[in-house]
Amino acid sequence: MPLMPDRAAPSPAPPVLKRATLVDVAAHAGTSTISVSRALRRPAMVSEGLRARIMQAVQELGYVSDTAASALASRRSGVIGVLIPSVADAVFGDLLDGLYDAVAATPYTLQLGNTRSDAATEERLIRIHLGQRPAGLILAGIDQSSAARAALERAECPVVQIMDLTENPVDMQVGFSxxxxxxxxxxxxxxxxxxxxxxxxxxxxxxxxxxxxxxxxxxxxxxxxxxxxxxxxxxxxxxxxxxxxxxxxxxxxxxxxxxxxxxxxxxxxxxxxxxxxxxxxxxxxxxxxxxxxxxxxxxxxxxxxxxTPRREIGAAALSMIATRLWDGDVAPPIRDLGFKLMVRASTERV
Amino acid sequence: MPLMPDRAAPSPAPPVLKRATLVDVAAHAGTSTISVSRALRRPAMVSEGLRARIMQAVQELGYVSDTAASALASRRSGVIGVLIPSVADAVFGDLLDGLYDAVAATPYTLQLGNTRSDAATEERLIRIHLGQRPAGLILAGIDQSSAARAALERAECPVVQIMDLTENPVDMQVGFSxxxxxxxxxxxxxxxxxxxxxxxxxxxxxxxxxxxxxxxxxxxxxxxxxxxxxxxxxxxxxxxxxxxxxxxxxxxxxxxxxxxxxxxxxxxxxxxxxxxxxxxxxxxxxxxxxxxxxxxxxxxxxxxxxxTPRREIGAAALSMIATRLWDGDVAPPIRDLGFKLMVRASTERV
DNA sequence: CGGGTTATTGACAGCGCAATCATCGGTCAA
DNA sequence: TTGACCGATGATTGCGCTGTCAATAACCCG
The missing domain is CATH 3.40.50.2300 (Response regulator)
Known part of the structure; x- marks a missing residue:
């Protein structure tokens, strides 16, 4: 299997399916594109009547916003990056479950990265993610390389380190000791x-x-x-x-x-x-x-x-990012969700 | 926690970090933006000398392509959507592991969706993903709703149904019986x-x-x-x-x-x-x-x-999509990866 | 009732990249 | 030699959306 496209790679055929754009919706609702954009992103910024008209037009045309164009124009994507050491591990499976549950109620999407417990890979992935101007970044662990840390500290998005606790987080953190x-x-x-x-x-x-x-x-x-x-x-x-x-x-x-x-x-x-x-x-x-x-x-x-509160950590991390993005501040930015010893027969010793 | 931004949502500060763009790289290498773009996407299309100069400039400036702009201009994102019923299940964990392994050698990224074994959710996710012009779509199972199937059949990207086999796949499939x-x-x-x-x-x-x-x-x-x-x-x-x-x-x-x-x-x-x-x-x-x-x-x-060959299915699905995108055709488009009974003591009965 | 404020809406430009078409020099068969 | 052809390169344009700023209407207080 070729792993990279060759000169022979067929230039992709132009799309046949014409999707509705903001222009279409605006025309349909008798208003301007920018008002449609606002009605969808900040409903409170347009009057009730206009908003209703716009929403109906959106419905009728089945309009779906183009994330690429939105990200390009706003210089901010709706993607929250999640970097974990393994996708096959049950522990991170539960974490992801909590994250996917929580993200469903927000306009964001998750982008998973697999660090394979390798600091260099993690550093590379952090760079790639930051390069795409994510809405936020969630990192498993507190042991990023110093170069990665430097990059993270210059990041313009909320960063949450999860699963663990440290004295000096990059930004926010939620985990347990x-x-x-x-x-x-x-x-x-x-x-x-x-x-x-x-x-x-x-x-x-x-x-x-x-x-x-x-x-x-x-x-x-x-x-x-x-x-x-x-x-x-x-x-x-x-x-x-x-x-x-x-x-x-x-x-x-x-x-x-x-x-x-x-x-x-x-x-x-x-x-x-x-x-x-x-x-x-x-x-x-x-x-x-x-x-x-x-x-x-x-x-x-x-x-x-x-x-260990894996699912809860996922939910909390997402909540912290959402709060930071919309309210500006999160208090406290460090959350210890604790743990609980479940005593059972294997340590009974009578 | 608020789940949607309010009118009070702070308008995001303009980015301070100035990233290198194609223009910068082109200037640095003494060529045009389009040649840089080509050198990166289809190396064989530019001469060796120019390519070397461009690659060096890319290195020196630490250029990273902006996926949003690329997706907007080409009407084709580098995202391959993966829709599975659960992220916490060990079976799908192995599948994802195979997928993430395979995707690392390609210029694509994966975008996970969690259907929660719910046909309506799956249909919604399929629509959302198709709306973002994915490079490909990987679906667990062969039991999509008829509406979802109709949408998939109009899709302009390769679609692979995995884990199972059916007589009439939407496009390609890899799995076992x-x-x-x-x-x-x-x-x-x-x-x-x-x-x-x-x-x-x-x-x-x-x-x-x-x-x-x-x-x-x-x-x-x-x-x-x-x-x-x-x-x-x-x-x-x-x-x-x-x-x-x-x-x-x-x-x-x-x-x-x-x-x-x-x-x-x-x-x-x-x-x-x-x-x-x-x-x-x-x-x-x-x-x-x-x-x-x-x-x-x-x-x-x-x-x-x-x-069951879960990891292999992930790798094969990705390979089929890559082949389709670069070579145009995949033969055969249906792959039965089989299974193997592992006989052990629990069914010995002597 | 006037100046100043706020709420609502719109016009326009440009985000960074790739598709398209144009250009140019070189190769080859007749 | 010549014209058709091909590979390599570049100029221009526009993808769909949102930031910015301007314009207007509605409203406030003294």
């Missing part, structure tokens, strides 16, 4: 009587690092820093990888009696591996996940996990 | 010695209907039509729902000794429910999923499933 969440989960394991909780993680990224730090901090506070056990891999996370890491942990640290997993896939994999090893999950080995996907509550035994 | 896949899976259960395989499904959509028909056909061919047992719900699929449906099946049809699940989430839920009920999965009760997500192979016991 991964550090605190992991600390809480580790504290729970210790409180339940597990003496040597371990940590497993895949595809170590900055968010994982912060969770790991939270785990370590909780261990240190309990005077158990010497019992901290960590097994990680740079490879992507998956259920199968969870099983692999669990087996690796058992080899490397047979004394570990609980495991805090960096995400739910790993926890599920750990569950299956523990079952294969004939361990009684909950009693002999505690398992705690992260994110609380639907599967965690349904598993047997049910798996403890940290519920 | 859900009917045949379910038929094969059911045949496998029967061949393995299960005498009364049942079917469970959630959120019945046309694809599910075709799978169900495949199940029924296999049962009928084996002379077991009278043993067909079907439990469904209009609610969305989830692991928890899989457990619920499994329990319902056990009540309604205690003689069922295997279950073909409409998707992997349901199969996982069935697994957990069976374990809760103390059933030996594989021997006493066979479980077969659909899609073969990563979790199926990792589960304990490992779950049999029908592997």
């Amino acid at each position: 991964h550090h605190a969440a992991a600390r809480t989960a580790t504290g729970h394991l210790l409180a339940r009587g597990y003496h040597a909780p371990a940590f497993i993680g895949a595809r170590i990224d900055p968010r994982t690092e912060r969770r790991l730090a939270g785990y370590r901090e909780a261990m240190a506070e309990a005077g158990l820093a010497h019992r901290a056990r960590v097994v990680t891999t740079p490879k992507p996370s998956s259920v199968g990888m969870g099983s692999t890491l669990f087996r690796r942990l058992r080899q490397y640290a047979p004394d570990a009696d609980a495991v805090l997993c960096n995400d739910d896939d790993l926890a599920l994999g750990a569950l299956f591996a523990a079952q294969r090893a004939g361990l009684s999950v909950g009693r002999e080995i505690g398992i705690c996940g992260f994110n609380d996907l639907d599967v965690m509550a349904a598993a047997f035994p049910a798996l403890t996990s940290v519920r | 859900h009917h045949a896949a379910a038929r094969t899976a059911t045949g496998h259960l029967l061949a393995r010695g299960y005498h009364a395989p049942a079917f469970i499904g959630a959120r019945i959509d046309p694809r599910t209907e075709r799978r169900l028909a495949g199940y029924r056909e296999a049962m009928a061919e084996a002379g077991l039509a009278h043993r067909a047992r079907v439990v469904t719900t209009p609610k969305p699929s989830s692991v928890g729902m899989g457990s619920t449906l499994f329990r319902r099946l056990r009540q309604y049809a205690p003689d069922a000794d295997a279950v073909l699940c409409n998707d992997d989430d349901l199969a996982l839920g069935a697994l957990f429910a069976a374990q809760r009920a103390g059933l030996s999965v594989g021997r006493e009760i066979g479980i077969c999923g659909f899609n073969d997500l990563d979790v199926m192979a990792a589960a304990f016991p490992a779950l049999t499933s029908v592997r």
